[in-house]
Amino acid sequence: KETMESFKYQADTAKLMELIINSIYSNKEIFLRELISNASDALQKIRFLSLLDASKLGSDTLDDLKIKIAFDSENRLITITDNGIGMTKNDLVNNIGRIAQSGSKQFLDKLHETGDLSGIIGQFGVGFYSVFLVSDSVTVISKHNDDPTQWIWRSDLKGVNETSYTISPDPRGNTLGRGTSIVLHISEDSELDPFLDQEELTDLVIKYSQFIDFPIYMYKYVWENVPIEKKPENDEKQPEKEPENEPVTDFEIEEDEPENLDQDEKIDEPETERIQMWKWVMMNPQKPIWIRNSKDISPDEYNSFFKMLSKKTEDPMTYIHFSAEGEAEFRSILYVPGSLPFGSVEQAMPHNNKIKLYVKRVFITDNFLDELLPTYLSFIMGVVDSDNLPLNLSREMLQKHRLLKLMKNKLTRKCLEMIRKIFQEDDDVKKSRFWSEFGTYIKGGIIEEKRPPFQNKLIDLVRFYSSKSEDKMVTLKEYAENMKEDQKAIYYIGGSRKEVVAQSPHIERLKEMDYEVLYLIDPIDEYCVLAIDKYNGTRFVDASKESLFASDEENKIIEELEEEYEDLISWFKMIILDKVDRVTISRRLKSSPCVISSKDYGVSANLERILKAQPL
Ligand code: ADP
Ligand code: MG
Secondary structure: OOOOEEEEOOHHHHHHHHHHHOOOOOOOOHHHHHHHHHHHHHHHHHHHHHHHOHHHHOOOOHHHOOEEEEEEOOOOEEEEEEOOOOOOHHHHHHHHOOOOHHHHHHHHHHHHHHOOHHHHHHHOOOHHHHHHHOEEEEEEEEEOOOOOOOEEEEEEOOOOOOOEEEEEEOOOOOOOOOEEEEEEEEOOOHHHHHHHOHHHHHHHHHHHHOOOOOOEEEEEEEEEEEEOOOOOOOOOOOOOOOOOOOOEEHHHHHHHOOOOOOHHHHHHOOOEEEEEEEEEEEOOOOOOOOOOOHHHOOHHHHHHHHHHHHOOOOOOOEEEEEEEOOOOOEEEEEEEOOOOOOOOOOOOOOOOOOEEEEEOOEEEEOOOHHHHOOHHHOOOEEEEEEOOOOOOOOHHHHHOOHHHHHHHHHHHHHHHHHHHHHHHOOOHHHHHHHHHHHHHHHHHHHHHOOOHHHHHHHHHHOEEEEOOEEEEEEEHHHHHHOOOOOOOEEEEEEOOOHHHHHOOHHHHHHHHOOOOEEEEOOOOHHHHHHHHOEEOOEEEEEOOEOOOOOOHHHHHHHHHHHHHOHHHHHHHHHHHOOOOOOOOOOOOOOOOOOOOOEOOOOOOHHHHHHHHHOOO
């Protein structure tokens, strides 16, 4: 016979809990966000499984999947129940009692770095532990299809041993059918009392329910008009009552106010009385945001949706909301984030979670980034909801589906449109922020993107500092407009820093001729101009290449000079020919006595430096 077992938290978990329990972070309400998001994840899992095998839902239909939130201020309890996938005993030990090793380590590092618990807790698989921001005792009751027993997991911080939890079979048997119920005992602390106040809790639940695709009900008292004869007898609390089929919404209740009723009609109405009663009230009657008409959605709503997707507190830089018609029908909201996820190019997190793919509003995967966007757009986040992808395909079949290719094309085009708009606006700060965060991606895109219509859009965005514009980057269009009448090429010089290339002897003569020279100081820049090859028919020329100014006339002068300085050249050759290919009269120098330069058909010195620095 199975009985109660005690478990110790792992060292890392215990450390994390201690940190959270003693945290001085003010934003304690995020526990609700994390629990609602876990319940929604669990519902998404069972909904997905049921697509391939409907029997997984038991007697439920897809419409029965929901989240229920109840509270009891007297006993300081908040209960969050879902009929999602549930947890087996093993799941409880592995997923609740333990944190994925890598997750907790990264989380603690990041917490030290930013001090922003609420902004990062959901990102490292430690969201559940936010319950300890507000509770001194937590009970998780769970029933999974694959485990005949309904289990009770319990962690009681009031006990002597703060670093253990227990798991026992539920003596009541299987009361949930399938799913999870999490009961929080809110710590005795007046600061936490608002979480037990109906109105305050309602506001919070609404705040964190908005973008969840499952109905969320809250058990609360409401004022209702009831016919006097049919007054219900028990108007007291019944937390286990099922939500009614027709959900009452706050909105509908307002409509019920009998304000402008016609006198004649009023006579026919039965006499009513206004009474207070407990009801399950739906908190998120809105359709998913991407289904709604963009005209009805405020920028604030778009920003909040982004924060929910990214689990960050930062606003996005911009977004686009559209629906695609034709062979591939889908709706999508795409965002350019405010910054790179971890401050630098994707070190900590893999590419997933960026784009959520839905089919007819059913969440399918957030692991299809490569199928939906080219690599150079992998910083974009958002949702895509297809109307005509088949629902019941295996992942492998879906991955190869022909419609995905069409969707990828359209999504790419829309991303580029959204980015182009940033550069059409008059917001210089935004432009330079975009470029400093994501410019490397765009330059990578010029190299990666082989389709001219897309590549050209990327080329339009690219910008560099130059000899005539050392503080503000110039686009190629601006460069072309600035070209001298006799100028035949777009000149560039590569190097590690602006200050260094600006002093380069290679560009002395170009500057004197009043030609603009682009400064390529990002390691990827030279690859990028090699990929562009020609801009509007004008080729790019490396200012450090030796035949920069070759013309018949010049060649003749050089020949004469070579004759004149023959002895000097032979002397140079004698002493350094093992280090260089050739010694010749320079065509470019003005004030510097000599320069070491690349051959016309070799890599430039700068590119050589970069290639050498690259791990093979
Ligand atoms: P994350 O959600 O990022 O995985 P959490 O700490 O929020 O991290 O949750 C840890 C794990 O606990 C989840 O991955 C899931 O396996 C399990 N879990 C939490 N809440 C539920 C729930 N309501 N139903 C089923 N499983 C859950
Ligand atoms: Mg979570």
